[in-house]
Amino acid sequence: MAAKPELQAQISALPHKPGIYKYFDDEGIIYVGKAIDLRKRVSSYFTKQDHNKKTQQLVKNIKRLEFTIVDSESDAFLLENNLIKQHQPKYNILLKDGKTYPFLCITNERFPRLIPTRNKINDGSRYYGPYANGTSLNILLELIRALYPLRTCNYKLTEENIEAGKFRPCLELQIGNCNAPCIAREDEATYNQYIQQIRNILGGDLRIPKQYFREKMTAAAQGMQYELAHQFKTKLDKLEAFQAKSTIVNASLTNIDVFAIASNEKSAFVTYLKVMNGSIILTQSVELTKKLDEDDAEILAPLVMQMRQEFESESREILTNVALELPLPGITLAVPQIGDKRKLLELALKNVLYARKEKESMNERSKDVNEVRIMETMKKDLRLKELPKHIECFDNSNFQGDFPVSAMVCFRNARPSKKDYRHYHVKTVVGANDFDTMYEVITRRYRRLVDEGQSLPQLVIVDGGKGQLSMAVKALKDLNLWGQIPIVGIAKRLEEIYVPNDPLPLYIDKKSETLRLIQRMRDEVHRFGITFHRKTRDDATLKTELTDVKGLGPVTADKLLNKFKSVKKIRELSEQELIAEIGKAKTKVLQAYFDSQTQAEA
Template sequence: MQGTSLKPGEHLQLPDLPGVYKYYNAEDILIYVGKAKSLKKRVASYFNKNAGLNHKTRRMVREIKKIEFTIVNSEFDALLLENNLIKKTQPRYNILLKDDKTYPYLLLTNEHFPRIYPTRRVIPSKGTYFGPFASVKAMNNVLDLIRSIFTIRTCKLDLHPAKIAEQKYKICLEYHIGNCLGPCEALIGEPDYLKDIEHAKSILKGSLGIPKAYFRNKMQEEADNLSFEKAQRYKDKLDLLEKYQAKSLVTSPSVTSLDIITLVSDEKFAFVNYMRIKNGAINLTKSVELKKKLDESDEELLLTALIRLQDQFLSEAKEVLTNIELVESYETLSITVPKIGDKRKLVELSLKNALYFKKEKALNAGEVVDKKNRILKQLQADLSLKDLPDHIECFDNSNIQGSHPVASMVCFLNGKPANKEYRHYHIKTVEGPNDFASMTEVVGRRYARLLEENKPLPKLIVIDGGKGQLSSSVEALKNLGIYGKIPIIGIAKRLEEIYFPEDPFPLHIDKKSESLRLIQRIRDEAHRFAITFHRDVRSKKAIGTILTEIPGIGNDTADKLLKHFKSYKKITEATESEIYNLIGKSRGQKLIAAIKEKSG
């Protein structure tokens, strides 16, 4: 195995040998790793103007500034090396398995009186690892079976023979309830203990035949000796093994150990199901999603998924069944598409899982959209609207006895708040507490502006208020000549009644209805937005009054201070130079003197 690098214009110097190539961009960041039977031909295909590359691939090629390559002995070696490099570096343009989970293992420790326990960290020096298991439930099923059949210790004591001989330990509760045989006090010898461990290892390897034969022989032996209670205990253990095996998907005695992988794809994604058969039973199944990066073929996607899943689940299978014919063959791996028999049925089962996974992903992707559209369609039906109300605007007024009157408009697009479209309004033409006239002004200003800027009008207008506020809003729409073109409703707070223009009778929507909840949410958001704005205005006016009471500080100077410092507190914390630079030294000195006087 050897490696070197070239510039993109030197790609024809690549050898006509199998290997792995790596593309780097101007920042010397690895952006793509690929394998090839012939490095020269494969890399040249990226730079051939007549190659018919898609848009994403052309974009990647434009980024390539350096090519590194490594020659290997065979195409299969290239496949393995490519997988390791992608897993380690995760280049931008490579296919990535959408699965970032860590999987559990069962560890058989390499200590005196070994233990078996679950872990997600693989440290080879600690012992032998079995797995990984596709789910915690599957792992616990195996562990529970082993612990119910064999009496294996669970403590963390160092049971070295010298320490046991020194009587350093005492038996614990686990011994008294029958979950341990007391190796800490030498109540069981290590050779006898290891016999159970060997049978447990057989189960972990998926070979149930060995412990079944052992228990069957022991049961018969005890029965012959008229030790029927012991014989029953062995029978119970045999029954547990039989029951566990019955839960496994047993395939056929003719099918021993192999892997099955099937793939279905669409324009953007590929959906893969992987099954591992061991000793005639399916002992692992996993479905994953791959995102296409460069319009890869199904064959490329299948090989990528196969190598990574075999690596992830430590598969040693040399035979692989699939649903896609591969053009290339590999020396150390037999990949076939079975046509008849048990193997064909297994491929069909895996393909069924891949198709179901694809369907499930599609449903999950559309679930949010469907829910949103469902509510909007329900609202459309409840209000008898012509169009789907995917653009809703709601208005609310806020004032205290006519002081500092303001209004707000909130906008919901596709059932969600569009915060950038929210608007605040200072009431300009109305004197005193007149909500109706204020609503006429605000609605008129809003839609006069939209018409002037030729922007789209909403599909529904909601007014926070009853018939009075609604009638005032209708007046504004009539003045603009758009009444009847936009549906408009009012919602009265007390009974949550919906009012329509020129209709004296309100509409009562079911209080549990999702459409009413959406209207209430929009109304409440408009109210919150108006109240918050009103408080800010009141606060600024109050601070402005404090400032204008200072000799030499007028309204313009007070506004400049508030605009710059945002609050009276920050003005009091400002340095002299900051204040002088903003309003001049003379007024600044008066302001600072007044602040010091007020603070005492």
């Protein structure tokens, strides 16, 4: 699709540099993209001929463009991501903003606290996360509070304040959740030892905390403090139970990000695993709606950049199931084929494929529920005895009485069953006679079903009023099928539904699902029939034109039309091309005919 003149001038002025480009329609930004070479990338939208329909629609709507030059491809990635979040353009995949993900914060104060938060403040505190959801954060928080007696108050525990006796212990001391550093019952060195172990746990390394509780348990047992030894054993058991629930991979695998993507026609699903010290410490799955039929690499590349940014990943290695090229100096990108890294990637793949299957199954179940509801509504509205799982709809087409054809579309479970659609060349009716045509086609269709022992539909719809309906009923009666197949007609003008033996139309709410399905079938059979009618008429017209040429003959006409499809294309053939197809003598006859036609038109 060629660019408009005003756009072409802008494109010609674009630099051969990395940057981002923004497309606008009359209302604002509709697409943001990145490029290593701005001019080449933007030009490709208007010069390539194989764009899909969605991209063609995007290009059609572009009224103007803007661009920003950046220093590197990495800067282009980040700027594109930020602009997509800010403007949410119509044709971009919208990536979820992770600013509300929760963190665990170890506060920067004497006797630090461990608190959950969604706001990061630059006050020297240490933040861990973000966590994909509140559930995983709460499980970790509850574990740590069960292991270590941390304070939860917000007192300013300076040495001066404690020595001055400004504080009084709270209920947390009485229930054993805190050792009351506010009244100097917990020394700072021991408390900081707890904090260091908590940092190890939050970093995914449980070895030092486990060793600590094991040593404490042994020492207490040797000192015959059996109740205290049991307390340490309980805490050690909690740590080991937590570790057992974590997915353990090879202990040598650490600081790795794993991304797997699986997509279908409409959506893409991505699973992210973060591996530290041999354990998966974070999992996150997202679903994205495709906007321009992007391939998996196009979708995954910006998502890797964003998710690493949102989850503050410092991993130096990224594993994916599709090859990516990302502007990340010093970071290894790989698609592993064997070994423990391949097993890790397969775990991510298993999760993402499960997520896709679940979503597709949910959509399918939702469709099934909708279809049953529609059929039950139709059964009630049309007073049918059975659920109309199999419905057939008929329509006729002709052009001033010539080339009469008919068509039937079949819906099963309220969905089109295209393999059951049928075309009919009318055989016994001369001229434009919709009534007799309907009789012929209904007779042919259901005589064949009976002869072949096939099941009959639970509903037949004819496109037309009382006249067409009465002839369809007559056909069923002549086949001894009357009473076995319910039948109705839909009149075009007022969308009225007629039933046999009732002069008045059946009233159905204009917004009802019954009427909408009948209209959908009527429109589909009309489309199907008109397409067939035009093809029949065009084939007959073309064939008649060539067979009228004296000295050519029907076999030669059919041969040319079957290969070149139209008289126009045959006209455009050179003399040598025609000779190669039909020989010198017939070529001379055909060219003389074409010359006479040209002179007549002039």
